[in-house]
Structure formats: structure tokens, C-alpha cells
Amino acid sequence: MEFQINYITPDIKLSTYDDRLFKTETVFEYHMLVWFISGETKIIQADQSYLFRAGDIFLIPRNHLATIINYPKDGLPHKAVVMHLTTERLKQFYASVECEYKPMGRESKIYSFQNHPLLKSCLASLIPYFEVEGPFPENIASLKITEAISILREIDKDIDGILTDFEEPGKIDLAGFMEKNYMFNMSLERFGYLTGRSLSTFNRDFRKIFQTTPQRWLTHKRLELAYYHLKEKHKKPSDIFMEVGFEDFSHFSYAFKKQYGLVPSALN
Known part of the structure; x- marks a missing residue:
């Protein structure tokens, strides 16, 4: 096995990589919430770099350049649960939420939540669904993503400014x-x-x-x-x-x- 992705919905996946390393340079269309089960990842942005290990949970903002290098570690594959927080779903969520927030604009930093127990519980609860045959019920997927967004808002009071940035890149210098x-x-x-x-x-x-x-x-x-x-x-x-x-x-x-x-x- 080298690189394998198992989707339960288009927005929730389990990725497994069991080779020397896997590198990609990309701009994500949607915010990505990631929980590492095993392995190690180095993420390089223009201003700084990050190293994430097994157990870490982090959010990668949309529309920002990053070099991502994934490594197996300690004899275990690089394995992670990834949840896409799409613009459409975030708009639906915030349409029913009363809050005051200040858009953060083109903030590019990656938000680390370490091994936060609430996020870990939410994302770990998805693991059994990857082993079930047949389509994953959309209503359950929606509940899980809503749960993740709600937890993010609870543990980071500034996250609304990131999640409510629905603008596309404009002409810049x-x-x-x-x-x-x-x-x-x-x-x-x-x-x-x-x-x-x-x-x-x-x-x-x-x-x-x-x-x-x-x-x-x-x-x-x-x-x-x-x-x-x-x-x-x-x-x-x-x-x-x-x-x-x-x-x-x-x-x-x-x-x-x-x-x-x-x-x-x-x-x-």
C-alpha cells in the first residue's frame, strides 16, 4: 500500500500513506480540519513552517499556498481524518447563528488545537463509519460537520472571523x-x-x-x-x-x- 483515500462523504475522508514521504504544494478550496492518527506532517508557508505529529488537530485556512510533506513515522503509516468545511456548508451554518465577528481577511496561519478532547472525540467517532459498506447518511455527515464547527467556535472565540471569510481573492500587489x-x-x-x-x-x-x-x-x-x-x-x-x-x-x-x-x- 502506498497512498489510499477512503471517503464516507465528499467532505469527510480517511487518508493513509505508507511510503517514504508524500509531498504536495497546493491551495485548498475549503478550510480543512485535520486529525492525525499516526505519522508526521511538515507544512511550509511563506512566513513560517509547522510540524504536526500523531494526535495533533489543526485547521488549514482556504486559499493560501502551502507545501505539505507527509511522512510515515515509527513504523506506522501517515494516517489522518480530514473534514472539509465548505463555503456552502459554512454559509448555511452561520445563517442560523447570531454572533458578532470581524472577518480576518487573508490570514494565512494554521490553527493548532493540539489534542483537544472535544475535537478528538468528534473526529474519532467517524472512524467506525469508514469500515461500514454502503453510503454514509447525509444527515449524519451534516450533524458531524456541524458538531465540529460548533466545537471550534467554543474553543476559539476568534475562529468566526476565519470561517466566515467567503470572499474570493481580489486583485492584489x-x-x-x-x-x-x-x-x-x-x-x-x-x-x-x-x-x-x-x-x-x-x-x-x-x-x-x-x-x-x-x-x-x-x-x-x-x-x-x-x-x-x-x-x-x-x-x-x-x-x-x-x-x-x-x-x-x-x-x-x-x-x-x-x-x-x-x-x-x-x-x-
Whole structure:
């Protein structure tokens, strides 16, 4: 077994991964509430990184870039229950709730709830349903998601400002966004979406600002970051090539030597 996902509804799943590691760079369309059963996950955002282990529970906000690296640990697979808090369901929930909240805008931090007993009880109660054949009753799924949202609101009084952010990304400062997020190996279409632009407008604005193509600029910036990690932080090439935006170590080594005239290991 390598990577397996078992859905009981489109919004509730159990993921299991039993290989060396699994890496993805993504922007989640919906908020994701995650409970780790086993394994370890490193999540890297532009401003900070997080390390989560078995038992941890956390919320990943929607529409923010992140590099996610999942590892098996201590002979156990990487295993997690994931609940999607969709915009439609959150709108339905808040339509019947009287509360005062202040939207948090584009807050990107990940919210950690450690091993909170109420959230753990809610998410652990889903485990038996993954073993039952046949469709999962939608009314039960709805109750479970409503329970999770209610618990989040109970243990974090500021969470309403995150969960009620229903806006799509608007047009923002392209230079500032790219300087902050170049290490994420995303498609140009996705970079365009997150900066409020079509692909053609993104490419046009990018060339106007940086006087080069997005791909050339991204490669150069990622290699600069790699050089810094190797030279100043004394990290190993194999430990950082994915974190700076490369998928393949051979390609990383080739591009690094082309830009700096030496292989990455020469800096260690």
C-alpha cells in the first residue's frame, strides 16, 4: 500500500500513506480540519513552517499556498481524518447563528488545537463509519460537520472571523505576493488566481514588473533561496530541494550548477 483515500462523504475522508514521504504544494478550496492518527506532517508557508505529529488537530485556512510533506513515522503509516468545511456548508451554518465577528481577511496561519478532547472525540467517532459498506447518511455527515464547527467556535472565540471569510481573492500587489510566495511550485494559472488575475493578465503584469518571464524568475529565486540554506544554514541539499520549490533532485542539482557553477553539495 502506498497512498489510499477512503471517503464516507465528499467532505469527510480517511487518508493513509505508507511510503517514504508524500509531498504536495497546493491551495485548498475549503478550510480543512485535520486529525492525525499516526505519522508526521511538515507544512511550509511563506512566513513560517509547522510540524504536526500523531494526535495533533489543526485547521488549514482556504486559499493560501502551502507545501505539505507527509511522512510515515515509527513504523506506522501517515494516517489522518480530514473534514472539509465548505463555503456552502459554512454559509448555511452561520445563517442560523447570531454572533458578532470581524472577518480576518487573508490570514494565512494554521490553527493548532493540539489534542483537544472535544475535537478528538468528534473526529474519532467517524472512524467506525469508514469500515461500514454502503453510503454514509447525509444527515449524519451534516450533524458531524456541524458538531465540529460548533466545537471550534467554543474553543476559539476568534475562529468566526476565519470561517466566515467567503470572499474570493481580489486583485492584489503582484510583486509583493510573488516575492513572498515564489518557493511554492504552483502553476502560473494558480498564481494568477491568487493575485486576482487571469493567466494572460498575470503574464503581462509579471513581465512589466520583473522584465523577464515568470518561469525564469521563479527558478532564479528558488536557487537563491537554496544557496542561502546551503551556505548560511548548512543544510543538506536533499533536505531543502523540495522546500525551495523543486520536485526532482536531479533537476535541482543541474539547475544549481548551471546558475552557480558548482554542485549543491560543494557548499556543505
